[in-house]
Amino acid sequence: MPIGSQPPGRRGTVDRPYSALNLRMVLAAFGFVVCSALAVVLWHAGWTVPGWLLAAWAVVAVVDMVVVQLRRRARRRCDGGREHSLFE
Structure with a gap:
């Protein structure tokens, strides 16, 4: 799959994207922090299998x-360097 501003054949344009990329980045970072912290807690508690599953999700x-x-x-690059808000 080519990594462009939007995948081919999807709805949306450069002016009105179909995906809120900035919001998705924040949510992925939150998931990384939470999964990593919980994995460490589970490893210290002796629950290794759930710890490894959370590490995989991280x-x-x-x-x-x-x-x-x-x-x-x-x-x-497509927008000429224009910044986007969290929800665009």
Whole structure:
């Protein structure tokens, strides 16, 4: 899948994107922090399997943050450097 400002064949334009990338970045960062903290707490409590599952979700959140950042950069290139609010 090419990483552009928006995937091909999706609704939305550069002026009206279909995805709130900044909000998605905030939520992915929140998921990373929460999953990492809970994984550490579970490991210290002796619950290793749930700790590893939460650690895996933390890795998924990091991958999501990387993909979102690539799409945000592509959107910024298309818009000529214009900043976006949290919900666009």
